[in-house]
Amino acid sequence: MTRSTPGRATGLVNNAVYQKGVKIDSPATLAGTFATLAAHPDAIAWIGLYRPSADELAELADEFGLHELAIEDAVHAHQRPKIERYGDTLFMVLKAAHYIDATESVEFGELHVFSGSNFVITVRHAESPDLSVVRKRMETTPGAFDEGAEAILYAILDAVVDGYGPVVEGVANDVDEIETQVFDGDAAVSRRIYELNREVIEFERAVSPLIGIIDTLSSGFADGYVGDILQQYLRDVADHVVQAKERVEEFRLLLRDILAVNTSLVAQRQSEEAQALSAASNRQAEETRKISGWAAILFAPTLIAGIYGMNFKVMPELHWMLGYPFALGLMLVGSLILYLVFKRKGWL
Amino acid sequence: MTRSTPGRATGLVNNAVYQKGVKIDSPATLAGTFATLAAHPDAIAWIGLYRPSADELAELADEFGLHELAIEDAVHAHQRPKIERYGDTLFMVLKAAHYIDATESVEFGELHVFSGSNFVITVRHAESPDLSVVRKRMETTPGAFDEGAEAILYAILDAVVDGYGPVVEGVANDVDEIETQVFDGDAAVSRRIYELNREVIEFERAVSPLIGIIDTLSSGFADGYVGDILQQYLRDVADHVVQAKERVEEFRLLLRDILAVNTSLVAQRQSEEAQALSAASNRQAEETRKISGWAAILFAPTLIAGIYGMNFKVMPELHWMLGYPFALGLMLVGSLILYLVFKRKGWL
Amino acid sequence: MTRSTPGRATGLVNNAVYQKGVKIDSPATLAGTFATLAAHPDAIAWIGLYRPSADELAELADEFGLHELAIEDAVHAHQRPKIERYGDTLFMVLKAAHYIDATESVEFGELHVFSGSNFVITVRHAESPDLSVVRKRMETTPGAFDEGAEAILYAILDAVVDGYGPVVEGVANDVDEIETQVFDGDAAVSRRIYELNREVIEFERAVSPLIGIIDTLSSGFADGYVGDILQQYLRDVADHVVQAKERVEEFRLLLRDILAVNTSLVAQRQSEEAQALSAASNRQAEETRKISGWAAILFAPTLIAGIYGMNFKVMPELHWMLGYPFALGLMLVGSLILYLVFKRKGWL
Amino acid sequence: MTRSTPGRATGLVNNAVYQKGVKIDSPATLAGTFATLAAHPDAIAWIGLYRPSADELAELADEFGLHELAIEDAVHAHQRPKIERYGDTLFMVLKAAHYIDATESVEFGELHVFSGSNFVITVRHAESPDLSVVRKRMETTPGAFDEGAEAILYAILDAVVDGYGPVVEGVANDVDEIETQVFDGDAAVSRRIYELNREVIEFERAVSPLIGIIDTLSSGFADGYVGDILQQYLRDVADHVVQAKERVEEFRLLLRDILAVNTSLVAQRQSEEAQALSAASNRQAEETRKISGWAAILFAPTLIAGIYGMNFKVMPELHWMLGYPFALGLMLVGSLILYLVFKRKGWL
Amino acid sequence: MTRSTPGRATGLVNNAVYQKGVKIDSPATLAGTFATLAAHPDAIAWIGLYRPSADELAELADEFGLHELAIEDAVHAHQRPKIERYGDTLFMVLKAAHYIDATESVEFGELHVFSGSNFVITVRHAESPDLSVVRKRMETTPGAFDEGAEAILYAILDAVVDGYGPVVEGVANDVDEIETQVFDGDAAVSRRIYELNREVIEFERAVSPLIGIIDTLSSGFADGYVGDILQQYLRDVADHVVQAKERVEEFRLLLRDILAVNTSLVAQRQSEEAQALSAASNRQAEETRKISGWAAILFAPTLIAGIYGMNFKVMPELHWMLGYPFALGLMLVGSLILYLVFKRKGWL
Ligand SMILES: [Mg+2]
Ligand SMILES: [Mg+2]
Ligand SMILES: [Mg+2]
Ligand SMILES: [Mg+2]
Ligand SMILES: [Mg+2]
Numbered sequence A, B, C, D, E: 001m002t003r004s005t006p007g008r009a010t011g012l013v014n015n016a017v018y019q020k021g022v023k024i025d026s027p028a029t030l031a032g033t034f035a036t037l038a039a040h041p042d043a044i045a046w047i048g049l050y051r052p053s054a055d056e057l058a059e060l061a062d063e064f065g066l067h068e069l070a071i072e073d074a075v076h077a078h079q080r081p082k083i084e085r086y087g088d089t090l091f092m093v094l095k096a097a098h099y100i101d102a103t104e105s106v107e108f109g110e111l112h113v114f115s116g117s118n119f120v121i122t123v124r125h126a127e128s129p130d131l132s133v134v135r136k137r138m139e140t141t142p143g144a145f146d147e148g149a150e151a152i153l154y155a156i157l158d159a160v161v162d163g164y165g166p167v168v169e170g171v172a173n174d175v176d177e178i179e180t181q182v183f184d185g186d187a188a189v190s191r192r193i194y195e196l197n198r199e200v201i202e203f204e205r206a207v208s209p210l211i212g213i214i215d216t217l218s219s220g221f222a223d224g225y226v227g228d229i230l231q232q233y234l235r236d237v238a239d240h241v242v243q244a245k246e247r248v249e250e251f252r253l254l255l256r257d258i259l260a261v262n263t264s265l266v267a268q269r270q271s272e273e274a275q276a277l278s279a280a281s282n283r284q285a286e287e288t289r290k291i292s293g294w295a296a297i298l299f300a301p302t303l304i305a306g307i308y309g310m311n312f313k314v315m316p317e318l319h320w321m322l323g324y325p326f327a328l329g330l331m332l333v334g335s336l337i338l339y340l341v342f343k344r345k346g347w348l
């Protein structure tokens, strides 16, 4: 493995050393950071990296004694949220979430955090979460760095969890929209339900492990000590995680129920179609009867006309004075009788 | 943050200081309350607020040492029911529930309670719950304030939980109505089931955390001591919570089952429609056969009439004496034969 | 609250004082019972009440120090099965169950039991359970009262749980009937499944808490001591409760499955109807073709007759010697040709 | 209760006394067994009964101090698998299972086992399980009886659990068959799925309690001691139980899924039928149009023939030399025009 | 049982003895291995077998004191993943998994591992997993054998779990394909969902027990000691197992949901078919009306022609000069009137 030359420009995006809550240095290289730390034993470095190269990670591992397995995870990314303690260092994986309403999807930004007594290394693999906001807030809050690495870990965790709020609200909003869509009979809703549900499942996988992570943090940071005040702040984060988790579980229930309701409604509509078809079929049968009746009624005079059109020599009626009106009368009477018969039978 | 001037009129809706179970003062301002408390070390204040401003909360936080995180929650509202201990103070979130039968919905009134050794602050964000009733009952019950803040917490909790009873009854009633509707074949029921279910899920989220909250209260109030008597009263509340929770779970089961039954019934009706359609189709086919048969029967004399209407010079029948009756007879016989043939074939 | 005059006739339905397993008194009033107990310090009273008035409960509470909350529950009824210890007294709620095969419903008889070192008070709110049988069996069994109140509690619990057996058998029988009904294609079965399921859920709510109740009883009765022998008997009751509970869970599974199967079968029948409809429609189309074919075959001679019925002066055929037979032959041949054409096309 | 005369022939089917792993006696009566045991304090009796009478059980209870409640269970049968310790004796209920492929059902043989320091009593209520095989294997294995009653209990448990293997295989085979049937579109499969599922549920109820039973056995047999070696053998049985349980759970999942798939497939077929029906209906509509078109085409010459069949004195065409061919031409041309019109309209 | 002659060629596929991390011998026979081990007390043997004969297993059991029950399991194969400790030896069953995309199925290779202080025996029953890769990597990594048998166990476990990754990816890919297929309306997808789900269930059964297995390993290997470093590596494996397990659970959820969505979509399509059918039926009814109307319109001139074709002596119109045009006019007018009537009634 080729080491990157110390001092060479790196994927380092944000880097500072703090002492007694004051930023004392912002080295441009990792080597610079190591030097500053060596010179100030009570200082703490917060090194922010964006998609670092394997070489940069190796350099950090070498300096701070980071564990090979943690480095392996940080290189591979696609980890589940977790916390691991390797001797004096902690390795934490978080998933920041961002809701994109246009595609109704949750986008995740994986964040890896290494921490020890005098350093916190944050490794981002996506644009979000934007840790510069967190860093700025801490730098402008007096005493924010007093608890050392633990305080930084808390601030990061808090920022990530605060970011879940808009996701929860976005999904809640979509669930409401889906309800309207379902009851409006929109056929495309099944797909939307399924896809939102898939996002929710993925979000649940990001949120759920955090309760255990906070527990582990609470029961002792890297140096085996977490101040009472920080404990309360961690409990607050835990409360927000539980809140998010409860909502997510509610979404899962609602989406499952709404899919069932949709299936029920589709069946209902189908049942109504079948009823309509049945009614139409009955109407059609009635019409066929009516048409047949009229055909028969019209047929009667035709037959009579046919009969008196026969060329028999001996057909007395043909010689009657009133033979013709008689024939016409016969046609009328025949048709009338048929009409009355069909009327009585309810065909007309 | 601008502090509100002490003594200025506030969102304070109910405010009293009690000593040995007797109301000794009802100050119009928070500042007045603080003064009375300072003058009577064994007194206890119950401060009732309705949608307080951030300034009022800050004033209280300042006086009673309320934790910043609890204040943040109280400002934001939309919290889940929970209890948090911050040093000597407790912060409790409850959700009073109210059932509106007209819209078949559960309305929630979020209630935040801060308590310490000599104060209880209740912060309402909605009209309900009406704590003045609770306060009146305590004021008129001898010894009601003997256990201090704990007794007030119990009374509030009891009132909130007692309020769940009508909700449970209302939902139970709706479930019964829904059953009738389902078995009456009302098509609109799917939506009602879903929406009631959604209310029930929300209600469950209000009720469920109370068991843990009562546990925490039981295992020691702010001053680390809960009298035996109060313990029994808390157990009574817990029993009522469990009762509500059990009913809610039952509702969830019933609503899920009734939706499944509804889908089954819709399918059943659909199947019956299909059967009806099939039967109608068969009836129609029969009628078509019958009509066709009669058409053929009527057609026979027409053909014979046509034949004897032909103008051939040499057509012996035309010269027969009885040619005409013969033709008529032929028509009758032809029709009769066809009638018998179709009768035998079952077409008529 | 007006006290009932001591000695006045009450809702007391069964009342006796036992000493060393022998019934020494059956006082007609509560006051008489209190007097007998006072005179015999090692005696035990079993007071059986049926829907007692608030006054009677107050009199008992006063004498035996029953807790206000327990009394409140006993007055309100509609409690879930539970056990509560208030100082030296126990309060237990049980639900006896009775299966009514005609309506396929489970009827519950709520039973409240108060017990202390020298008394057991049983309060019934329904006809069942019939405790006189339990009392008689204990009175005729030597040593049955040796363990005091605990033995009576066991006997009541055993009677209630033994009563669950027939309920389980009744439901099992109905489930079997439902299976037959489902596979016989009876459309009304959805409702029956749902309603039986509802009864089963309610029954489950009666049975489930008993495991916890027996646990509490086992780990120490009112006087903090349960003999080894009684422990074994309680374990036997617990075993029967578990047995009932397991069956109930099985019923829930089976009823859920059978509903799913029913929906599947209904869909299956629907699919078969659709197939039948499709077949009928095809048959009908064939018949229409056949009828149309015959109409065309019959039409040919009509047209020929029409043609030779025309009155043109110059129509050579009309003057042919064999014009008439020629026309008839033409009719026959025309029809035959059409018949063969349609036959070949498969229309006839 | 009349005691059976000692020495009278009983429902005793297999009875032997062992000492240091050797069969020292096979008494024909229970009394004989008791005598042999009394004469050899370090011997152990294995008494095998098949549907014993109440008297026989009472005789054994009397001799070995069996508990009344265990006897009650053994008389009633229909117990769930369980283990109970009554003082120095153990009472164990097992359910041997047998798969009958013809009826696709699981048949259970309930087995009750009483054991103490010097006896094991096995009570069968069904033909299976065949314990004589177990007994034979133990008699021919050196040292098999060294652990006393515990070794016999292990051997029985092992035999029962080994018997679950073929059941699991039989059900697995049926599940495979059902899959084929479902995808072949066999309509009868819903019933088969349901009924097999019912058997699986019942089998699960036989298998599940065994894990707890083995735990209880492992943590101390009747004499409070289980050798290390036996522990390992029990763990092996437990492993086989877990294996059976896992498969059973898998079957439940698969059967639930396959039912859902079947419903989906039925709906699919229904959808295809509906499509076929729709297509047929369209074809039929087309044919109706075609037939109507031909009817109109044939009708044209009829009308013309009718017109020239009229008897008006003044009809010039009738006197034309070529009137007749003209009429025939008119018929042809009229039909042709109609033919072309209908052809263009797509009716033919 | 006939022992295989020591020194005879066996099913031994890979066999080596290591000392201080260096391979000191690769004996061709088991006997050779035993001899080398006896000569080097601090050496460790890794014996790789492929479908060994019962004799070979017996030889190993004899030499290393392997337990009869473990041997039984190794002979029978078809075990669930598990770990068992028999005195100083461990017996572990693992299932390597391989995804075959062509058949969309997971293939399992059962692997049995025996280990003691100075040996690891790996028994394969399938081609995979290929342990030679693992062995090679360890042989080329300095210090890889320093932790003895435990290090080998870890390496095997790691290789098996690493092999789950591609399975998870393959299934994930298929789930995505299935989603596309479902929303494209492919009818065959139900079967694919079910079959993939079945594979996933089986895979879950391979993965799930590993968490317990790693726990057992972590809390002490055969010699009751696991180094800190190995612990961390085991935790890494555990993390990967959890990751696989979570994905598998996600797949199960998604496949269940997608089946429900598919059923919903099929119902939707069915509903649309029913609507189409209904529309077609209405169109057909309209056409029938139109055709009937035209039939009646055409019929009018026919009747008139028939009437004037009658042979009555006295029919004034026949003698009119303009009788013929009058008749033609009558035909036209009659048809026109009918046309207008039907037009107004909406039949045409
Ligand atoms: Mg989307
Ligand atoms: Mg996403
Ligand atoms: Mg936050
Ligand atoms: Mg915050
Ligand atoms: Mg949206």
Ligand SMILES: [Mg+2]
Pocket (backbone or CB within 6 Å): A104, A105, A195, A198, A199
């Ligand atoms: Mg998406």
Ligand SMILES: [Mg+2]
Pocket (backbone or CB within 6 Å): A236, A239, A240, B069, B072, B073
């Ligand atoms: Mg908060």
Ligand SMILES: [Mg+2]
Pocket (backbone or CB within 6 Å): B103, B104, B105, B195, B196
């Ligand atoms: Mg609503």
Ligand SMILES: [Mg+2]
Pocket (backbone or CB within 6 Å): B105, B106, B107, B199, B202
């Ligand atoms: Mg609401």
Ligand SMILES: [Mg+2]
Pocket (backbone or CB within 6 Å): B158, B159, B161, B162, B236, B237, B240
């Ligand atoms: Mg209350």
Ligand SMILES: [Mg+2]
Pocket (backbone or CB within 6 Å): B158
């Ligand atoms: Mg109350």
Ligand SMILES: [Mg+2]
Pocket (backbone or CB within 6 Å): B101, B104, B170, B173, B174, B177
């Ligand atoms: Mg209502």
Ligand SMILES: [Mg+2]
Pocket (backbone or CB within 6 Å): B236, B239, B240, C069, C072, C073
């Ligand atoms: Mg109560």
Ligand SMILES: [Mg+2]
Pocket (backbone or CB within 6 Å): C103, C104, C105, C195, C196
């Ligand atoms: Mg009923």
Ligand SMILES: [Mg+2]
Pocket (backbone or CB within 6 Å): C105, C106, C107, C199, C202
């Ligand atoms: Mg009932």
Ligand SMILES: [Mg+2]
Pocket (backbone or CB within 6 Å): C158, C159, C161, C162, C236, C237, C240
């Ligand atoms: Mg009993």
Ligand SMILES: [Mg+2]
Pocket (backbone or CB within 6 Å): C158
């Ligand atoms: Mg009994």
Ligand SMILES: [Mg+2]
Pocket (backbone or CB within 6 Å): C101, C104, C170, C173, C174, C177
């Ligand atoms: Mg019945």
Ligand SMILES: [Mg+2]
Pocket (backbone or CB within 6 Å): C236, C239, C240, D069, D072, D073
């Ligand atoms: Mg029993």
Ligand SMILES: [Mg+2]
Pocket (backbone or CB within 6 Å): D103, D104, D105, D195, D196
């Ligand atoms: Mg069967």
Ligand SMILES: [Mg+2]
Pocket (backbone or CB within 6 Å): D105, D106, D107, D199, D202
């Ligand atoms: Mg069976």
